[in-house]
Amino acid sequence: MPSVFSPEDAIWIQDMLMKLRPTVRRKVALKYAEAYQIAFDAEMVSYKQDNCGRREANTRLRNFVDTYAEASDGICQPAQAFKGPQAKGLGQ
Structure with a gap:
C-alpha cells in the first residue's frame, strides 16, 4: 500500500495494485503516494486538499492499470494492418 492515501480508498487501491505484477506494485505505490x-x-x-490528492492519485493509478496491467502479463491485441500511402491515394 502507498505510504499516503485516503482510508476511504484503501480497498480500491489494493484491488488495483493486485492487478499488477508483484515486481511493479511497490514502485506504483510509491508513485501513487507521490502524486x-x-x-x-x-x-x-x-478542506479541498484531500479530495484533490485523491482525485489525482486515483486517476493516475486507474489509467496506469488500465493501460499496462494486461500488457505486463503478456496479453496484448494484434497490431492493426499498415495501410501505406497508396491506400489513401497519396502515393502518386
Whole structure:
C-alpha cells in the first residue's frame, strides 16, 4: 500500500495494485503516494486538499492499470494492418 492515501480508498487501491505484477506494485505505490502528496500540497484551500490528492492519485493509478496491467502479463491485441500511402491515394 502507498505510504499516503485516503482510508476511504484503501480497498480500491489494493484491488488495483493486485492487478499488477508483484515486481511493479511497490514502485506504483510509491508513485501513487507521490502524486497524492503533490496534489494535496498544491491545493491552497484546506478542506479541498484531500479530495484533490485523491482525485489525482486515483486517476493516475486507474489509467496506469488500465493501460499496462494486461500488457505486463503478456496479453496484448494484434497490431492493426499498415495501410501505406497508396491506400489513401497519396502515393502518386
